[in-house]
Amino acid sequence: MTTGTRWLDAEQQVAWRAYLLGTARLMAKLDDDLRQFGLGINDYEILVRLSEAPDRRLRMAEIADRLHQSRSRLTHTVGRLEAAELVRRTSCKSDKRGVWAELTEAGYTLLQQAAPFHVAGVRENFVDLASPEDFAAIGRVFDTVSEHIGQR
């Protein structure tokens, strides 16, 4: 007796695909909106994390973990942000292997300009489209997903 695959039922299938398509469209839209500032959503998220950190700086690995990116990818991206003078890299005193990525004044200024637009987009195309209960459900589920999959 074989244990057959537990396929998704019709409703689950529809919901799963709605999530895939909705996410694709949402990310494309947010990316698109940020382009007027010369940023992608990925760059934006990095800048935000930095802006919230003490001294507006974080260690590379810390950023990578928070955004679930490979260190390699982060190195490349921060390299570009640095070339654009939005971020500055300094070496870490207490751990000589380490590198701080620090938001520059220009980076902070750009972020302050971009943020209202971006948040408006997140609201208009996502948050404000869901009831508070449904939106809370999303938070709950994806928190569990994150937890379940864990770091890397």
Place this chain on the structure above:
Amino acid sequence: MTTGTRWLDAEQQVAWRAYLLGTARLMAKLDDDLRQFGLGINDYEILVRLSEAPDRRLRMAEIADRLHQSRSRLTHTVGRLEAAELVRRTSCKSDKRGVWAELTEAGYTLLQQAAPFHVAGVRENFVDLASPEDFAAIGRVFDTVSEHIGQR
């Protein structure tokens, strides 16, 4: 009097970030699991759409729309799938501009092998982690998001 930005409140912020991180981790995991079959989740979704279509074939633009991808990207991806002999391209009789992408026998066979693994992963790392109500909420919200943003 200025209309200030409606920032996300603390809970919304947390939920939004949970969604971003959870999605990043989930997609990375699913991608990873599919690698044993030489596929990415993007390739997989293309093959699935083809497998469900009449005669297991679809027009390029149709695939692009369903997955919200640029035509250019699709051209490249289908080119790779064709090189791997999982898909075959034929020109469309009724519209000479058009191209059919058709699943090959090998493509169908590979998909049948990959599908149970993939679905198990989707369940384990997502569907089965959510209550049916919460999962339904996700379907609802992202359906609305898709609808709201619309095609391209």
Place this chain on the structure above:
DNA sequence: AGAGAACAGTTTAAAAGTCAACTACATTCC
């Protein structure tokens, strides 16, 4: 019929992301 606009898909080059190897420092453990 024929000009002009729109559409389907491809191409090319550049940008971004991935993967594996590598350097340098830090930690562990005998």
Place this chain on the structure above:
DNA sequence: GGAATGTAGTTGACTTTTAAACTGTTCTCT
């Protein structure tokens, strides 16, 4: 103390994605 192992980050080669230009076909409108 020092060999072995682990961690932080970078590098370079390669793959994938993006953006814009382009070819060929179809549609629209007079």
